[in-house]
Every structure is written in C-alpha cells, then in structure tokens.
Amino acid sequence: MEDAVASVRLHVNHHDPYEEWEKETRQEAFRKERKQAHTRAAQQREALHEEQMREVQMHLAAMNLKKKQEEDELLAEWKARDQKLWQRIDAVIKKEEEKARAKMEAERKRREEEERVRREAEEKRRQEEERQRKEEEEKRQKKEKEEEDQRRQAEAERLRVERDRAEEQERKALGFTTAFEDWKRARDMLKGIKTGPLKIVKGDKALKSIWSAGRRAITPKIGQLTNDSEAIMRISQQIVEIIRPPQPHPQPVYIALLSSLAKAILLQAETEVTAEKRSAIPLAQVATNLLGALEGFADVFWAKLCQRAGGWPVPIVVPNKDADGTPFTEDGRRKALGYRSEDESLSEYTTRVTGMIRVYFQILVTPVNQPLDPIVRLPRYWTFFSRMLKEPQLLDSSVAPQVLYTALDVGGVLAREVWGQQWVRLLALLYEGVTVGYHGLEGRLIGGKSPEGIAARVRVQLEIERIMGAS
Structure with a gap:
C-alpha cells in the first residue's frame, strides 16, 4: 500500500516533458478549439444578433408602419371629426346667423310695415283732411253758387215781374203770354191730370181696362212710323179712332189716353230722334195731325213736354216754388227740371231733352190747314x-x-x-x-x-x- 501510494505520489509529482508537451498541446488545441468555438459562437451570436436585429428592425419597421397607419387613421379620423365639428360649428353659426338675419329681416319688415302703416295713416289723414277741405270748399262754393243762383234768380224774377207788368197791357191786347204763365199752364194741367182723370181711371177697374187697352194700341202705332205721307195719315187716323171711337170714351178715359199718347210721342222722341234726327219729321207730322184732330191734346201735350223736358220748351228758369206757390223740395225741383232719376247725368239729360225739343220745333214749323193752339204754332x-x-x-x-x-x-x-x-x-x-x-x-x-x-x-x-x- 505504501509502495502504491509512493508510486502514485511519485507519478503525480513526476513531470514528463512529453506529457507536459502533450498536455500543453492538448490544452493549446483545446484553447484554439475553445477560441474557435468562442469565435464561432461569437459569430453565431453576432449572426443571431444581426438576424435578431433585422427581425427587431423589421418588427420595429412594421410597428412604425402600423403606428404610422394608425396615426394616419387617427389623424384622418381626427381631421374628419374636426371637420365634422367645424361643420357643426359652422352650421350652428350659420343657423345663428340665419336666425339673426331672419330676426333682422323681421325687424326690418316690421319697421317697414310700421312705416307703411304710418305713411298710409298719414296719407289717409291727409286725404281725409283734403277731402274735408274739398267738401268744405265744395259746400262753400255750392252755398255761394246757391246764394248767387238765388240772387240771380231773384233778380231775374224781379226783372221778369217788372217786364211782365210793363208789357202786361200790350200782351193782353195781343193775346201773348209770359214764360211763367206758359210754365204754370203746363204745371197746372199736369197736376189736374194726375189728381183728376188719371186718379179716377186708376181707381175704376172698368175705366182702367178701357184705358189700358187704348194705351197698348197707341204705343206700337207710334213705333211703326216711317217718313211716308200715306203711312203718316193712316197711323194718325188710327190713333184718332182709338182715342175718339164712334162710342165716345168717358171723359176721364179720354184725357188719360191723351196723356198716354203724349207720353208715347215723347218717349219715341227720346229714343229714336236722339239716334236719328230725321225721324223727328214723321213723328212731328203725326203729332201735328193729332193736335188738330183731338180736342184738348195741345194742353196735355204741352204739360207732358214740360214734365219731361223741364223749363226748356218755355224756356224758363224753373223757380224754387211750384206754380201754386208751394216750395219745391230738392228732389221735387229736380223732377220739375225734367230729370228722370237721381243718377241721370247731365249728358244723358241733354241728349234726351234735345230729342224731345227737336220734335217740338218740328211741330212748330210743320204746315197746317187749320188753326192750332198758339203753344204749338x-x-x-x-x-x-x-x-x-x-x-x-x-x-x-x-x-x-x-x-x-x-x-x-x-x-x-x-x-x-x-x-x-x-x-x-x-x-x-x-x-x-x-x-x-x-x-x-x-x-x-x-x-x-x-x-x-x-x-x-x-x-x-x-x-x-x-x-x-x-x-
């Protein structure tokens, strides 16, 4: 064991150069390999980093693009919203301006209407004042004219009376009459007919029937006249037979028929003669024949002529009093002047009067074979x-x-x-x-x-x- 341990220790502490070289070689190779590996890894990391950078950049670009798109969309939306907002603001402003204009226009119209009403009222007031002034002036002039007319009429009446008195003896000796006497003759006769024969005839059915039949027979005869001597004589004779038949009419009917005859002649003169003056000749010839054939017709004809033509046949200024001394009313004097209605104009009156006057003058110049009343000669x-x-x-x-x-x-x-x-x-x-x-x-x-x-x-x-x- 000790030997083994010593061997190992020796082996461990032994430095073999080869091994040291090999070891260094392996370490150098390992370092190179590691370096290369590090280099490759760095390259890989760099490549990966670049790839990641590209991806990041691409991602950022995409994000930037998306962000820009979103920003553009938001900007567009903002602009649209802003435009709508301004449009609403403009609409509100326009509406307010229109309201203001409408209010101003209404105010202007109100002022114009007030001004128009004021002007109309002023004009009406002015016209009313002018009308009142004219009425007052007309009243004044009318009063002055009436006073002047009355003065002149009174003066004319005074002169007439003086003249009549001075000429009275001479007139009586010669059988002449004054204008007033001629007018009085007509007025008296007219009143006598109305209060006498006509009143009697209209109050009696039998007499009225005779009178109506004769009147209906006379009117068409007068309307059939032509300027033919035979026709004139025939119609004259027919009218005489109607008014004076073999069995004489009662006196009231006779006078009433004479009045109707005179009226028919004068009405024909008012219508026919005004349209054609030559038609006065046959009408006057028939009238002249009847004046000679019918007793009392001259008085009746003269009365009806003065009734419808006023004082012109005489001629005389119609006085303010009637022939019996009764004062005329305004309407009564107008009727005595010959006016047919309240609204008859002076032109219509003149035309109608001249038609009747023409027939009267034609009667005066018509030759006759017998004496007639002086009033028609x-x-x-x-x-x-x-x-x-x-x-x-x-x-x-x-x-x-x-x-x-x-x-x-x-x-x-x-x-x-x-x-x-x-x-x-x-x-x-x-x-x-x-x-x-x-x-x-x-x-x-x-x-x-x-x-x-x-x-x-x-x-x-x-x-x-x-x-x-x-x-």
Missing part, C-alpha cells in the same frame, strides 16, 4: 229765341247751346224767310253770345266753360253761318 219759335236771349241763367247752362242748335237746325232758314231782317238781328245777338259774350259781357259765352258747352257753342256758330249763307 210758328210764332212760338220766335218767342223761344227771344226768351232765351233774355235769361242769363239759362244761357250759362251747357244745355242751352245744344237746344239753340237744335232749334236753328230745324227752323233757322224758315225763320229767316218769315221774319227777315228782324231774324238776322236776333241771329247777330246769338252769334255774339257764342263768339264774344252775351249781353255785352266779353268772355261770358253761351254754354259756359264745360266741354259739352264748348262743343255745342261751335255747332251754334256754324249753324248761324250756314243760315246766313243760305240763298
């Missing part, structure tokens, strides 16, 4: 002109020149043959009245200043020139 033609030229209140009316023209157109030439130089002097006064001024008043022309008066005045002037130029 030729001397009345001269009386008409002489009275017209004495009445300034009539001459101021626009109706006057139209009536004068109608009279001249119907009988102006015949009057020159009948009255000669006297007629020429009267025409000279009339001509002066339509060109210079009547009664020596320069500028105060017959017919006044209305367009209708001016137009009719020119016709009078031309008609006088035609009459004076006739051979």
Whole structure:
C-alpha cells in the first residue's frame, strides 16, 4: 500500500516533458478549439444578433408602419371629426346667423310695415283732411253758387215781374203770354191730370181696362212710323179712332189716353230722334195731325213736354216754388227740371231733352190747314229765341247751346224767310253770345266753360253761318 501510494505520489509529482508537451498541446488545441468555438459562437451570436436585429428592425419597421397607419387613421379620423365639428360649428353659426338675419329681416319688415302703416295713416289723414277741405270748399262754393243762383234768380224774377207788368197791357191786347204763365199752364194741367182723370181711371177697374187697352194700341202705332205721307195719315187716323171711337170714351178715359199718347210721342222722341234726327219729321207730322184732330191734346201735350223736358220748351228758369206757390223740395225741383232719376247725368239729360225739343220745333214749323193752339204754332219759335236771349241763367247752362242748335237746325232758314231782317238781328245777338259774350259781357259765352258747352257753342256758330249763307 505504501509502495502504491509512493508510486502514485511519485507519478503525480513526476513531470514528463512529453506529457507536459502533450498536455500543453492538448490544452493549446483545446484553447484554439475553445477560441474557435468562442469565435464561432461569437459569430453565431453576432449572426443571431444581426438576424435578431433585422427581425427587431423589421418588427420595429412594421410597428412604425402600423403606428404610422394608425396615426394616419387617427389623424384622418381626427381631421374628419374636426371637420365634422367645424361643420357643426359652422352650421350652428350659420343657423345663428340665419336666425339673426331672419330676426333682422323681421325687424326690418316690421319697421317697414310700421312705416307703411304710418305713411298710409298719414296719407289717409291727409286725404281725409283734403277731402274735408274739398267738401268744405265744395259746400262753400255750392252755398255761394246757391246764394248767387238765388240772387240771380231773384233778380231775374224781379226783372221778369217788372217786364211782365210793363208789357202786361200790350200782351193782353195781343193775346201773348209770359214764360211763367206758359210754365204754370203746363204745371197746372199736369197736376189736374194726375189728381183728376188719371186718379179716377186708376181707381175704376172698368175705366182702367178701357184705358189700358187704348194705351197698348197707341204705343206700337207710334213705333211703326216711317217718313211716308200715306203711312203718316193712316197711323194718325188710327190713333184718332182709338182715342175718339164712334162710342165716345168717358171723359176721364179720354184725357188719360191723351196723356198716354203724349207720353208715347215723347218717349219715341227720346229714343229714336236722339239716334236719328230725321225721324223727328214723321213723328212731328203725326203729332201735328193729332193736335188738330183731338180736342184738348195741345194742353196735355204741352204739360207732358214740360214734365219731361223741364223749363226748356218755355224756356224758363224753373223757380224754387211750384206754380201754386208751394216750395219745391230738392228732389221735387229736380223732377220739375225734367230729370228722370237721381243718377241721370247731365249728358244723358241733354241728349234726351234735345230729342224731345227737336220734335217740338218740328211741330212748330210743320204746315197746317187749320188753326192750332198758339203753344204749338210758328210764332212760338220766335218767342223761344227771344226768351232765351233774355235769361242769363239759362244761357250759362251747357244745355242751352245744344237746344239753340237744335232749334236753328230745324227752323233757322224758315225763320229767316218769315221774319227777315228782324231774324238776322236776333241771329247777330246769338252769334255774339257764342263768339264774344252775351249781353255785352266779353268772355261770358253761351254754354259756359264745360266741354259739352264748348262743343255745342261751335255747332251754334256754324249753324248761324250756314243760315246766313243760305240763298
């Protein structure tokens, strides 16, 4: 054992060079191998590290890309959200602006409406003030005109009364009447017919039946007239037979039929003659025949003529009192002037009056074989002109020149043959009245200043020139 241990100890402590070399060689190889292994491991680690670095870089790049995508998406979302937010903000602002504009527009419209209402109220107030001023002015002018008319009428009445008194004896000796007497004759007759025969006939069924039948027979006869002498004579005779049959009518019926006949003639004059003045000739010839054949017809015809034409057939300014002295109401005087209704215009009135006046003047110039009432004979033609030229209140009316023209157109030439130089002097006064001024008043022309008066005045002037130029 000891030998073995000593051998081992010796062996352990023995340094064999070969072994030492081999050992060193193995250690050197081991170190080299280890170094190489370390190198390979380092290379592997470096390669792995590079691979890992690449992977990490790739992963980082992917993460960065993803992050960028996410950031881009978030930015896009933020921008979209921001855009939506601003859009909402803009919408809210726009809505508020629209509200503000609407409020401002409403305020503007309110102010404009208030201004419009204020202006309208101001204009209405101004118009009302202007209307009141005009009404007051019109009332004042109307009052002044009425006062002037009353003054002039009173003066004309005074002059007429004085003139009538001065001429009374002469008129009575010659059988002449005054304008008032002629007008009173018509008014009295008209009232007498209404309160007498017509009232009796309308209150008795039998008499009313006779009157109605005769009236229905008369009207178409008048409407059938033509300018044929045989037809005129035939119709005249038929009308006479209707009114005065072999078995005479009761007196009230007779007078009522005369009134209806006169009315039919005048209505025909209002319609036919205004449309065609030549139709006055046959109508006047029939009327003249009936005036000679029917007793009392002249009085009735004259009453109805003055009823429908006012004072123009006389001629006379219709006074403020009726023939019996009763004061006229405004409506009553308007009816006495011949107006048919409250709304009849002056133009319509003039046309209607001239139609009837034409027939009346045609009756005055129609030749007759028997004496007729003076109210429907030729001397009345001269009386008409002489009275017209004495009445300034009539001459101021626009109706006057139209009536004068109608009279001249119907009988102006015949009057020159009948009255000669006297007629020429009267025409000279009339001509002066339509060109210079009547009664020596320069500028105060017959017919006044209305367009209708001016137009009719020119016709009078031309008609006088035609009459004076006739051979």
